[in-house]
Amino acid sequence: MNDVLPEPEAALSLTRHRPFVAFWCLRVCTSLAFQIVAVAVGWQVYAVTGSTLALGLVGLAQFLPMLVLTLPAGHIADQIDRRRIMRLCQCFEALAGLLLLVTTATGVSPPWLIYVAVVMVGAARSFEQPATVSLLPAVVPRAKLQQATALTSSAGQTASILGPALGGVLYALSPVAAFAAIVVLFGLAIVCTTLIRIEHAPARREPLTLNNLFAGLSFIGTRPILLGTITLDLVAVLLGGAVALMPVFASEILHTGPWGLGLLRAAPAVGALVMSLVIARFPMRHRVGRKMFLAVGCFGAATILFGLSRSLPLSVLALVILGAADVVSVVIRSALVQFATPDHMRGRVNAMNWLFVGASNQLGEFESGVTATLFGTVPAVVIGGIGSIVVTLLWMRLFPAMRDVDSLEALTPENQPKVQAQPAATAAAAPR
Template sequence: MAEASPFQFRDYRAFWFARLASTIANTMLVVVIGLHVYDIARETMTIREASFWLGMVGLAQFLPLFLLVLVAGYVADRVDRRLIVRLCLAAEMLCAAGLAALLWFDAMSLAPLFAVAIVLGVCRAFAGPALGSIAPNLVPPALLPSAIALNSIAWQAGAVAGPLLGGGAYAVSRSLPYETSAALYALALGALFLIRPIPKVNAGESRPLRAVIEGLAYVRDNKIVLGAISLDLFAVLLGGATAMLPVYARDILHVGPEGLGALRAAPAVGAALTALILARRPIRRHVGAKMFGCVALFGIATMVFGESRWIWLSLVSLFVLGASDMISVYVRSSLIQLHTPDAMRGRVSAVSGLFISASNELGEFRAGLAGAAFGPVAAVVGGGALAVLVTGFCAWAFPSLRKADRFVVPDEALLAEASGKDQPLNEPPALCAGLEPQAAKGAAP
């Protein structure tokens, strides 16, 4: 008898294709905007000054997400999640088309690029919680870990194709990557219209502010979820090197736009291959320890990349970086999705999305400031070293996460009870028992 697959469900197939197409479009757009900003800045600025503007691109994407993401999580728990994602994709499609039109009329400058970066941040604030909350409603709970791995494959495949297509298209014509992004957003939008209505969950009658506070409180009091999110936040915030890739491509490795596409794609190649392996051979034991080990490897690979002056070593280190990060993402996403009741997934996904965005976009801002102050190489190498240090601290601060042994799908009723306002959430018994930490089975802590 064939093993069940999420692809057996039509709505999930449409969702997966929409995720793939929109990821290609989004990564293409983000890579080209960064390259375009750096090229315009380098016409009149030094490397350090232009590095600062690369950091500002990250900040422009982060600020609207920071201001809106918790409200977006509340909306995702009360409005049709398909509608939210459709509106966001439509806005992103118009942004890409607008940038292409500016190039047609030779009217491009830094201002519209930063304006689009802000709009992308707004769209991500609303689309992230909604999109992350749709998948668990499209497959049975037992198939959710496989669906998460397949979602990661879609994202990583898009993250491979997007930079490669974007860099190559940018070398041909500066408007071509924007035109291609707009077309891909349109395809993703069409696929989302194929997903049938999703039954609404009872999200309670809390007022908006109280509902947002409840989501924050759930994350704060659930040490498993809090530890997983916090580890990703600080490791990638300190160790992220993507903001400096245009600097490395143009002024350190001297490989041009096509080389930038390869550099941006290398982490995604490593992550995608790892996701394929995880989809066929899921991690079954010692999930917490493996996550911490891979985050430490992420920091080490970042340091190697920062010191490299050979394109082959840079690509290998970025490949390892992406592969190790994929294992961390797989474990973290599985823990968060499996141990959050459906009625709170929008708000918890919003909090997780805020932390992830802080680690990525705010990490780019940190890298830009550090690059302007100390130079791009010191910014990357120092960030990788700090990521290793913060991994050790989180392993000490969240022992229940470090000792987590297995993935077990908890009972939804127990999760709902654990999220109730009368139930203390510090180390909920159902969650801890479901994870089967080694210490609970008699092994030494």
Template sequence: MSSSPLRALLAQTSFVRFWVSRVGGIMANQMLMVALGWHMYDLTASAWDLGLVGLFQFVPALLMTLPAGHIADRHHRARIFALCMLAQGAVAALLCWGTFHGEVSRSLILGLSVLLGVARAFQMPAQQAITPLLVPRELLQRAIAVSSSGMEIAVIGGPALGGLLYTTGAATVYALCTALLLLSFALALWVRYPFTPTRQASTWSDVFAGLHFVWERKVLLGATSLDLFAVLLGGATALLPIYAKDILHTGPVGLGLLRAAPAVGALAMSIVLTRWPLERQVGRRLLMAVAVFGLATLGFGLSQSFALSMLMLAITGAADNISVVTRLTLTQLETPDEMRGRVAAVNSIFIGASNQLGEFESGMTAAAFGAVGSVVLGGVGSVAIAALWWKWFPALAQRDRMEG
């Protein structure tokens, strides 16, 4: 990326403020997920319960995301994001208090997972739909890549720091999460942009307009559903506590490093995409990236070496980053601003299903076939999805440029 576009991007002060707020929030969230996963596994030693943590976040998110997209098109998106940071900070504070007093139980973790799912249901549409309002159109792809870089920095630092701090006690992790989330809340309140509520989201009958919009545009439908099914089958995040404790024998520090490894690869790829944005054959490269994601997941599932496992996870992160940047850029460029909140809500449902429901799927198949069998089957499934989508969504496979 040349210095001129970089300077132009950094000159967008509200974008920078939101970037810092989002990075802080994601870092806290990643630390929270490491602590919750290890805490639950310490309490129950159950792969099923690890999957339930994901399911209990996914179900409320599924129910609330479309209304959240409607609200994102009617209200100030930065304020919505700020309130979501505050809600997650309250969850972290309650966990900190409960750990100090020995009150954290399986039921409490599952109950708070529901609250986290509701908060993220409102967070995701707001944070996705706000970026085009903070930067000029010609800087949008680079802004998304820079946002992705920040996210990956947080996803690298959060799990690694969370795993390290967990060795001193779960309460330490929860306390730092609380502080970071409150800081993100304050910064998000400081984000400014011209705000005009759209009249097209004036009634609740417009809640489903985002679904109709995506369904009618096969490139968007193919890109979002591709990410859903590939990560749903190929994600191994929920099983990392089992790999760290029982297969690779690395403890909570190793768990933090394993959770951070995909973000290392994603950060490297986001830097590449910031410097050299995709300009040609974007659909074909997207599908190939998903196939690489599946193959690397398969390699991780079969690995018994910590170093090789880290490498395979890093490759999954790099491949997934191509998918994320391509999909989000296509969505933002194809969607008018008055629809962005509701379309972002649809995208959030796909992301939530691939992540939280994917964690449940991993826990369920691990309970039936073992952790290794679950991850291997998921990797094979992701490769198959890439091949099928090449055939079923020719408009996506043949898409040459970001703007059609």
């Protein structure tokens, strides 16, 4: 049986599991494509407009579709074969890349047309992400989900290291080459998605009502493990967003140049990549709830160390530790959400989770900028790290069920604690 295989052998067996190999390859392709889009579009917008505000609008153009479409995207991911959703979205993303390719090749690249392409990518990604994440438990055996999550995370981390550099090199050679690579990568993702052969149970057909639309949020609210897991990520990342201030640290505190900034930006991804491969070979079997809290605490401590460091090697080391700790938390939290959610709800729950993660990243950068303006750059990062540790200790007390999770594989939607909603009549009669 797979459950009794030695851990390294069990991890390696995923590389011979064809549906997972196809899934992993499609994540590499789409992650690389998104990274190249970010670099190429950023360069092109600034080259055309010369405006930093225009650069900020690129991020807004990606975030707004996610904000508007997340709830219906989650509902649809629970109604239709998720592979069909993914293929359609990848076709739409390839079409956006083709639009950028044609306009660049013909020399007609007005800013509004670039924003249209960015909105197309953001809208497609809003539907693709919940469907993709929700598909993984159907691709691998339950006992391999933690390892599969770690290996999938390694794909994303690899793309975050190589993607910006690849996008920069291609754009330097020719903007047309960069946009052509985007189209090719999304095309390869379509092929990989088509190669995922799994048994697909017919989805529950539910009408698009407000109750069904918000069912994911309601489900999370009645499950302390899910509520604690998702809000821990939201608050910890919100407070620990030191990435936005890296340019200031590189130039004014560590006194290094652009190469040093590149090193700082790559360091968390390097730590995350190494740790994700370690987890894939040696998965966490017991006391995973406490390990998750320990990882978030280490994330906060590494943030403080980075804020106080005046040495480039020490700062890089702190960011490597930060990335490694973050991926431990990400793998456990991702697996907890998958194991604690029934399949017919995974699309909606993962959509809400992705919205919270996206919001925490965006708002975390905003929070770092505001606190740096109010208190200074170093105090802002240190305060954020301390806040992450405080949140960790507070959440351990508020969500003991999450803290006491021992084995991920033993967690099911049926055996987790629930919060019973108070009946409306009782709530109305309750004394105030």
